[in-house]
Amino acid sequence: QWIYLNGDFVQKHEAKISVYDHGFLYGDGVFEGIRVYEGNVFRLQEHLDRLYNSAKSIMLSIPHTKEEMKNLVVQTLQKNQLHNAYIRLVISRGVGNLGLDPTSCGTPQVIIIAEELALFPKELYDSGLEIVTVATRRNRPDVLSPKVKSLNYLNNILVKIEASLAGVSEALMLNDQGYVAEGSADNVFIVKGNELFTPPGYVGALEGITRNAIIEIAKDLGYVVKEEPFTRHDVYVADEVFLTGTAAEVIAVVKVDGRVIGEGKPGKETKNLLEAFRKRVVLEGEK
Ligand code: PLP
Incomplete structure (x- = not known):
């Protein structure tokens, strides 16, 4: 399983982030959960609009345009050859120091995980x-x-x-x-x-x-x-x-x-x- 992590596709067991990431330290970041049905991402535009609005509200600037993000989602699906899937899109504030102040953080981290879905039975x-x-x-x-x-x-x-x-x-x-x-x-x-x-x-x-x-x-x-x-x-x-x-x-x-x-x-x-x-x-x- 390939995970998109800040510009690269890495294997699941290698997809790791720093313990200084403020998403990890403080829950400082935003995310989306998105469904893919028969190769079509359901209402991707609406999910991206909500993601970017969430980010704007907490003054987190996502280092990609929505169009780029769309392509990254599609690439992640293709790389994993998934037609029916659940996608988790995570943007965390990035790696900073132990203080709360997000200005210590570098670039926000972008993570895309696509998996086969485990629904309720x-x-x-x-x-x-x-x-x-x-x-x-x-x-x-x-x-x-x-x-x-x-x-x-x-x-x-x-x-x-x-x-x-x-x-x-x-x-x-x-x-x-x-x-x-x-x-x-x-x-x-x-x-x-x-x-x-x-x-x-x-x-x-x-x-x-x-x-x-x-x-x-x-x-x-x-x-x-x-x-x-x-x-x-x-x-x-x-x-x-x-x-x-x-x-x-x-x-x-x-x-x-x-x-x-x-x-x-x-x-x-x-x-x-x-x-x-x-x-x-x-x-x-x-x-
Ligand atoms: N409420 C909360 C708190 C959620 O996290 C979610 C899941 O995303 C929902 C509702 C349902 O929203 P959606 O239909 O966009 O998945």
């Missing part, structure tokens, strides 16, 4: 996920915008730890006012009749590329989509609940904090949207 798509809500809160948008997909994922990791302590594989994070924000690395939707609700960005959700694709697809299919804050209660009494993300695509949630959602199995609308999403992915690749 198929059984989980058939049965749906059981999840919980956790004590970890999404950071406030006025502190560090949740729109910034930074390398500092401690909150999200704590969510995973709390989920696994509760014996489940995923969990929902609330914001500091108690509104539902998102999962550890997924957005959340609830369904009521033919209406879909998902938390707006200001509640503390990353504006997921999959989330945005589902909003578009749902509107095309005639659903009413509302980006509105909601609470745990609304989740408990929803007809259906599902999560969206690059790796998970669309996955049903059938139990939240012990409350059975709907009939306790993946609902009709969730299945419908997953099917439409998978079709859209193929269609966009053919364009």
Whole structure:
């Protein structure tokens, strides 16, 4: 497996960075997770726009244009001969001294990893996920915008730890006012009749590329989509609940904090949207 590392392709076991890199020392950097379906990178432009916006927000200047970055992503796929893959694009602040000040850092490091994807097992798509809500809160948008997909994922990791302590594989994070924000690395939707609700960005959700694709697809299919804050209660009494993300695509949630959602199995609308999403992915690749 070849990894792109600052201008070279190196083998996985040789892809190493300095312990003085501020991405390692402080989580100072940004990243993206991107899917490739049958050789087509899904919504690469949107991922790059989000990456460059995240970088701009934390005053990190990526040492490539978006066009160059696109080519590097494609080259990484070709080098690894992958047609269906998950790509991890990482830009870290670079190698500096032990101080926090990023001005000590040299050029930001650019890393591209492409791997075959390990999704949730198929059984989980058939049965749906059981999840919980956790004590970890999404950071406030006025502190560090949740729109910034930074390398500092401690909150999200704590969510995973709390989920696994509760014996489940995923969990929902609330914001500091108690509104539902998102999962550890997924957005959340609830369904009521033919209406879909998902938390707006200001509640503390990353504006997921999959989330945005589902909003578009749902509107095309005639659903009413509302980006509105909601609470745990609304989740408990929803007809259906599902999560969206690059790796998970669309996955049903059938139990939240012990409350059975709907009939306790993946609902009709969730299945419908997953099917439409998978079709859209193929269609966009053919364009
Ligand atoms: N929320 C967080 C915190 C994430 O890290 C991710 C994953 O990228 C998502 C939501 C889902 O976003 P996307 O659909 O772009 O993968």
